[in-house]
Amino acid sequence: ITPYLPDHDVMLLENHGALTVGSDVITAYYRMETLELVAKTTFHGRMLLSTKGIEEQEIARPTLERLFSMRENYKVTG
Structure with missing residues (x-):
């Protein structure tokens, strides 16, 4: 994993x-919490899409871009 550490803080x-990883334990902890939240949100989102018969490709690109831009507010990198 050493080669990936300079560019990735969540694996x-x-x-x-x-x-x-982070510059301190608190930063690493919050990144783990963020990872867990993203994983749960992704899991539930996919479950909802499948029950509605919607393919992931049908999600509007602006919506995805908006979600990714929200990462900056939470200091999520990588």
């Missing part, structure tokens, strides 16, 4: 789980 490791 999902197959068969191991999640890893977050």
Whole structure:
């Protein structure tokens, strides 16, 4: 994982789980909390889409761009 550390502060490791890093423990902790929230939101969103018969590709690009821009407010990088 060493080569990825300069560019990524959150990683999902197959068969191991999640890893977050930061300049201090609090930053790493909040990144883990953010990862958990994003994972739950993604999971529930996909469940809702499948029950409505909507394909992921049908989600409007502006909506996705808006969601990604919200990351800046929460200091999410990577």
